Amino acid sequence: MQKFHQQLLAQSEAIWKKILNHRFLKLTTDGSIPDDTFKAWMRQDYIFVREAIPFVALLLAKAPIQLRSNFIDIISGLNTELKMFRKNAEAHGVNLEHVIPSPTCHAYIQFLMNIAYNGSFEEGFTALYAGEKVYFDSWMEVKRNQKNQSPWQEFINNWTSEGFSGYVDWLAVTLDELAQGKPERDLKKMEEIFLLIARYEYLFWEMAATAEAWPV
Amino acid sequence: MQKFHQQLLAQSEAIWKKILNHRFLKLTTDGSIPDDTFKAWMRQDYIFVREAIPFVALLLAKAPIQLRSNFIDIISGLNTELKMFRKNAEAHGVNLEHVIPSPTCHAYIQFLMNIAYNGSFEEGFTALYAGEKVYFDSWMEVKRNQKNQSPWQEFINNWTSEGFSGYVDWLAVTLDELAQGKPERDLKKMEEIFLLIARYEYLFWEMAATAEAWPV
Amino acid sequence: MQKFHQQLLAQSEAIWKKILNHRFLKLTTDGSIPDDTFKAWMRQDYIFVREAIPFVALLLAKAPIQLRSNFIDIISGLNTELKMFRKNAEAHGVNLEHVIPSPTCHAYIQFLMNIAYNGSFEEGFTALYAGEKVYFDSWMEVKRNQKNQSPWQEFINNWTSEGFSGYVDWLAVTLDELAQGKPERDLKKMEEIFLLIARYEYLFWEMAATAEAWPV
Amino acid sequence: MQKFHQQLLAQSEAIWKKILNHRFLKLTTDGSIPDDTFKAWMRQDYIFVREAIPFVALLLAKAPIQLRSNFIDIISGLNTELKMFRKNAEAHGVNLEHVIPSPTCHAYIQFLMNIAYNGSFEEGFTALYAGEKVYFDSWMEVKRNQKNQSPWQEFINNWTSEGFSGYVDWLAVTLDELAQGKPERDLKKMEEIFLLIARYEYLFWEMAATAEAWPV
Numbered sequence: 001m002q003k004f005h006q007q008l009l010a011q012s013e014a015i016w017k018k019i020l021n022h023r024f025l026k027l028t029t030d031g032s033i034p035d036d037t038f039k040a041w042m043r044q045d046y047i048f049v050r051e052a053i054p055f056v057a058l059l060l061a062k063a064p065i066q067l068r069s070n071f072i073d074i075i076s077g078l079n080t081e082l083k084m085f086r087k088n089a090e091a092h093g094v095n096l097e098h099v100i101p102s103p104t105c106h107a108y109i110q111f112l113m114n115i116a117y118n119g120s121f122e123e124g125f126t127a128l129y130a131g132e133k134v135y136f137d138s139w140m141e142v143k144r145n146q147k148n149q150s151p152w153q154e155f156i157n158n159w160t161s162e163g164f165s166g167y168v169d170w171l172a173v174t175l176d177e178l179a180q181g182k183p184e185r186d187l188k189k190m191e192e193i194f195l196l197i198a199r200y201e202y203l204f205w206e207m208a209a210t211a212e213a214w215p216v
Numbered sequence: 217m218q219k220f221h222q223q224l225l226a227q228s229e230a231i232w233k234k235i236l237n238h239r240f241l242k243l244t245t246d247g248s249i250p251d252d253t254f255k256a257w258m259r260q261d262y263i264f265v266r267e268a269i270p271f272v273a274l275l276l277a278k279a280p281i282q283l284r285s286n287f288i289d290i291i292s293g294l295n296t297e298l299k300m301f302r303k304n305a306e307a308h309g310v311n312l313e314h315v316i317p318s319p320t321c322h323a324y325i326q327f328l329m330n331i332a333y334n335g336s337f338e339e340g341f342t343a344l345y346a347g348e349k350v351y352f353d354s355w356m357e358v359k360r361n362q363k364n365q366s367p368w369q370e371f372i373n374n375w376t377s378e379g380f381s382g383y384v385d386w387l388a389v390t391l392d393e394l395a396q397g398k399p400e401r402d403l404k405k406m407e408e409i410f411l412l413i414a415r416y417e418y419l420f421w422e423m424a425a426t427a428e429a430w431p432v
Numbered sequence: 433m434q435k436f437h438q439q440l441l442a443q444s445e446a447i448w449k450k451i452l453n454h455r456f457l458k459l460t461t462d463g464s465i466p467d468d469t470f471k472a473w474m475r476q477d478y479i480f481v482r483e484a485i486p487f488v489a490l491l492l493a494k495a496p497i498q499l500r501s502n503f504i505d506i507i508s509g510l511n512t513e514l515k516m517f518r519k520n521a522e523a524h525g526v527n528l529e530h531v532i533p534s535p536t537c538h539a540y541i542q543f544l545m546n547i548a549y550n551g552s553f554e555e556g557f558t559a560l561y562a563g564e565k566v567y568f569d570s571w572m573e574v575k576r577n578q579k580n581q582s583p584w585q586e587f588i589n590n591w592t593s594e595g596f597s598g599y600v601d602w603l604a605v606t607l608d609e610l611a612q613g614k615p616e617r618d619l620k621k622m623e624e625i626f627l628l629i630a631r632y633e634y635l636f637w638e639m640a641a642t643a644e645a646w647p648v
Numbered sequence: 649m650q651k652f653h654q655q656l657l658a659q660s661e662a663i664w665k666k667i668l669n670h671r672f673l674k675l676t677t678d679g680s681i682p683d684d685t686f687k688a689w690m691r692q693d694y695i696f697v698r699e700a701i702p703f704v705a706l707l708l709a710k711a712p713i714q715l716r717s718n719f720i721d722i723i724s725g726l727n728t729e730l731k732m733f734r735k736n737a738e739a740h741g742v743n744l745e746h747v748i749p750s751p752t753c754h755a756y757i758q759f760l761m762n763i764a765y766n767g768s769f770e771e772g773f774t775a776l777y778a779g780e781k782v783y784f785d786s787w788m789e790v791k792r793n794q795k796n797q798s799p800w801q802e803f804i805n806n807w808t809s810e811g812f813s814g815y816v817d818w819l820a821v822t823l824d825e826l827a828q829g830k831p832e833r834d835l836k837k838m839e840e841i842f843l844l845i846a847r848y849e850y851l852f853w854e855m856a857a858t859a860e861a862w863p864v
Contacts, residue, residue, distance in 0.1 A: 014432045015431065015432040018431055018432060050713070053708070053716060053720075054334075054708065054709035054710075054716075055709075057705040057706070057708040057709045057719075058705070058706070058709050060701070060702065060705040060723075061550065061702040061703075061705045061706045061709075061761075061764075062550055062702075063702075065698070068701060068702075069727070071705075072701075072723055072724065072727060075708075075720055075723070076720065076724075079717070079720060103323070103415075103419065106323075106327070106412070107319070107322075107323030107326065107327070109330075110323065110326035110327040110329075110330045111322070111323070111326040113326075113329075113330040113333070113334055113709075114325075114326045114329040114330050114333070116709075117329070117330070117333035117334065117549075118270075118329055118333070118493065118494055120552045180615065181615030181616070181617075182614075182615060182618075183612065183613030183614060184613070185613075186614075196322070199319075199430050199431060199432065202431045202432075203319065203431065206431075214415050215231065215234055215415060215418050215419065215422075216230045216231040216234060216415065216418075266497070269492070269500060269504075270492065270493040270494075270500075271493075273489040273490070273492040273493045273503075274489070274490070274493050276485070276486065276489040276507075277486040277487075277489045277490045277493075277545075277548075277766065278486075278766055279486075281482070284485060284486075285511070287489075288485075288507055288508065288511060291492075291504055291507070292504065292508075295501070295504060329493075332493075333765075334709065334710055336768045396831065397831030397832075397833075398830075398831060398834075399828065399829030399830060400829070401829075402830075446864045447863065447864040450863055450864060486766075535755070535847075535851065538755075538759070538844070539751070539754075539755030539758065539759070541762075542755065542758035542759040542761075542762045543754070543755070543758040545758075545761075545762040545765070545766055546757075546758045546761040546762050546765070549761070549762070549765035549766070550702075550761055550765070628754070631751075631862050631863060631864065634863050634864075635751065635863065638863075646847050647663065647666055647847060647850050647851065647854075648662045648663040648666060648847065648850075
């Protein structure tokens with residue numbers, strides 16, 4: 001029988017394909033991505049990772065006791081990721097101060113926060129899995145197909161590392177456990193969240209590729 | 217001396233002008249707006265008003281005791297607005313069931329919920345004032361300039377009524393009181409929220425005018 | 433088969449018996465309760481009902497769409513209850529201004545708020561049912577056994593009215609639906625909350641009977 | 649001029665004196681505290697420290713960006729404290745599994761959670777300072793007056809260490825900054841929270857000394 005996380009992935013096949021085929025990833029893979037495009041993404045994703053910490057902290061506050069230390073580790077992992085951003089920003093002359101979140105980046109963060117506050121722990125956990133799984137699959141797609149080292153290799157390596165892979169596996173297994181025995185109506189809400197996160201992830205690549213900005 | 221709500225409006229002049237000049241309002245004013253465009257807005261705004269109720273309920277939970285009954289009234293007012301939507305939807309053959317919130321509608325709701333949960337009461341109140349003030353000014357702009365009755369007249373009348381006007385005035389006066397004596401850093405957060413809400417409002421007209429949809 | 437709300441009541445039999453046999457209710461029934469004791473309860477319960485409004489507002493924010501209007505009605509019902517308190521306070525010369533919540537009253541409110549914020553909607557709903565059911569059963573116990581009119585008759589009548597009885601029935605039926613198909617671990621959390629609310633309700637009578645106060 | 653944290657301490661002088669003079673601390677100081685009394689406290693305080701982690705996580709979610717890493721460290725510090733509890737529990741044959749929070753322990757945790765969710769960041773921070781400052785002053789009182797080593801020395805040393813002292817100082821300095829320029833009505837809410845936390849802390853010693861339990 002299909003596990004819950006497999007069912008989520010099967011239901012999101014169409015959007016997943018669009019994500020993995022996004023030109024942002026294609027151009028990163030073949031090395032032709034314009035510096036400014038990648039840097040725009042870097043600035044926005046830095047904000048996103050930074051604001052993922054409050055999101056994960058809210059999940060920690062609702063987590064069953066036996067999962068709390070995992071969430072402390074996740075917060076600490078995000079903190080380490082921020083350092084990687086800062087190091088690469090310095091190396092590539094990118095200013096991470098005073099970045100204004102783009103509409104999509106802003107919206108995505110609001111969504112995560114609202115799920116964490118207003119939703120059940122299981123719903124919040126689904127959102128976390130969705131976002132991390134998109135990143136793992138996206139950067140694996142790049143890594144598998146790249147022929148040359150990228151100037152952005154450290155980002156590619158970060159989300160394709162064994163550590164990250166193991167973490168995403170743990171999220172999947174734990175999500176399956178959390179979904180165990182839940183009535184259909186609860187699972188449906190988790191499915192909707194999973195799909196919506198995938199959509200926001202697609203829009204995030206799109207935002208970077210189009211240098212999206214606020215009207216004023 | 218400028219009151220706080222006046223200061224907010226002065227700082228948002230540029231985006232405010234863009235909102236009031238949006239083609240969605242222009243076309244509604246001169247009667248040339250395509251039915252489908254207005255109906256798309258109607259469906260999305262129905263969702264928005266419906267989801268404003270949880271937002272206002274969260275503000276009620278943080279409101280000072282002396283403002284609580286006002287918030288009970290606001291919830292009740294939103295409920296009445298929903299009835300107006302349903303009545304007009306029936307009259308114009310618009311289906312309000314199973315509407316999928318567009319990206320902008322979804323994002324705007326998430327933002328409101330996150331402000332209400334994560335922000336101070338004063339910040340949430342600022343967001344409420346911003347959204348209602350945009351609607352009052354937008355529909356007043358339509359009403360002042362329209363030469364003929366609109367098939368959508370009831371919407372135009374709703375947000376330009378004396379009742380609504382008085383409510384928006386009360387929001388402004390109360391916001392000024394809430395801002396009284398607050399340190400600059402607190403006011404700045406309120407200003408940022410006010411500006412962001414105005415931006416989301418602009419994107420909301422844009423969404424209706426462009427029939428915005430999710431990638432998949 | 434036993435319905436979920438029946439199961440909750442069965443599991444709480446011991447504490448329920450202690451509640452219904454509390455001397456506060458006994459003395460109210462036979463008319464011998466000291467004025468000051470009843471008035472102490474009145475002041476504390478006024479605070480409690482007032483602070484139940486934010487609690488119910490938070491539940492509204494998490495409620496499934498089809499239950500939202502019920503929650504708007506519940507808020508409005510609590511508001512009406514406050515008026516009954518104020519009317520009786522005036523009639524009996526009780527000052528409802530500047531009441532300091534006693535430790536138990538304060539703690540009970542904090543618990544409700546934390547359930548509403550941190551728990552699932554179903555958990556919050558369980559707490560609401562528990563509290564209302566205790567009141568219905570407690571005051572029914574008084575009403576059934578009283579031989580003479582009480583000076584506090586309006587309170588006795590309020591929570592034994594047909595309207596209130598129907599509301600508590602609706603809570604029970606709806607709770608059963610919400611519990612439908614939920615895995616054991618979710619039901620267990622709801623059971624724990626139900627029991628804890630019953631305990632706090634017992635302590636609430638105890639607080640009134642002992643004129644509980646803060647150490648300083 | 650008096651700093652804000654000094655003002656808080658001055659206003660709480662009466663309850664503070666009662667806390668520092670509590671027989672639980674006196675008996676711990678002179679070594680005559682019954683094992684069962686101390687162990688009852690140990691079990692309850694273990695629960696309390698464990699549940700302080702979600703509280704601090706919620707504060708992290710509302711914290712200004714520049715304070716977030718401090719909150720990550722505080723969570724990590726609480727985690728280390730839990731290890732100390734487990735180590736000492738093992739050494740003294742205390743079972744930390746399946747502890748039922750006493751009424752006071754339960755209530756205090758609910759209060760913290762509600763402040764974190766419903767209050768402003770500044771209010772939550774005040775609660776954190778209040779709780780930690782009580783512990784620092786209480787255990788310093790023990791340490792200063794004890795003539796012999798205690799079987800519970802590691803607890804005494806934990807909250808009187810240089811590290812903990814520095815942390816409490818940092819809380820005071822940061823609270824003063826957070827209070828800077830705030831209007832009187834905001835400061836008043838912080839003062840009320842400070843006083844209430846001190847009261848709950850007093851009741852916590854009382855609970856341990858009286859082996860407080862639920863009615864059923």
